[in-house]
Amino acid sequence: MNAHAEIHHDMEGPEPDLHLDTLFGDCRDAMLLRIQTMKTSWPLCNEAEQAEIINGIELAARNIVRAAVREVTRHEFPHAVVTLGEVKIKGEKGIEGKITCANIEHNRNVLGDHVGTMVQLVMIDSEDFMGEQGPAEADPDQKDWLRDADEEDDDGDEPLGLPSPEDFD
Template sequence: MNARADFEHDMEGQEPEMQLDTLFGDCRDAMLQRIQTMKTSWPLCTEAEQAEIINGLELAAKSIVRAAVREVTRHEFDHAVVSLGEVKIKGEKGIEAKITCANIEHNRTVLGEHVGSMVQIVMIDSDDFMGERTPAEPEPDQGDWLNGADDDDEGPRGLPSPSDFE
């Protein structure tokens, strides 16, 4: 990325609009809105620079979502991340399920302390929150009018040639 992409965050404290089912896209859009207020304008970045910014923001948004899901599962109740295996529906006798998880101290403690207890299983996967309203797309390059002349050496694009004033 070039030095023109030196950005300033002048939106400090503004709360972005968030919805649970579009949390990934909402986080990305909130960050992208900040980038679009850079000291240099978004259109002055090349398509490759815009794509690089979008990629970095998407990685950051995924991290934010995963961290948010992790924090929700940590809040006020013990948890162990498990894989749901075999499930047997036994009519009026109930449902029997098999779970598996890593054999680590935390899981042994959490599961061991709750044998025979009434527990709540919450089906949560960070992938459920990776939706977006619309994809972020870099804008196509507008040519080389900022960086040099056209192929026919008329000067930078969008500006008249000095010979036009003679």
């Protein structure tokens, strides 16, 4: 959640059901769902409401990226999410690395089935895909356009309204 937002409920929504063969449409549909459930249109929201919408969309986008990366890493090859710890460069002898991961059946099977075999280590982290071309920004709250119009027409001498009866004598 953004540090500036004081929203205490979960805005991420349900995790999207993503599949690699329909990834584009799945992402589109997840974002459309957020837009379709908005209670009003963007221009009618004040700045705080727009900031809340931005926060919710950012959380949903992070969820979509994580799900997409998870689907890519799940596709066609066994995988285990690991933390790369120590790496030793041993010259011509090669490179030796230490990895750690959760001791769960899936990881034991994937890693145990590949001991001594040639495997490909792919450095992928969903955080690598969290970039943006620029931040989303809420529109500043608009002034009361009716009051502003009255102030523009006002010459400052008299309050606006009906003329005084004395003006007709």
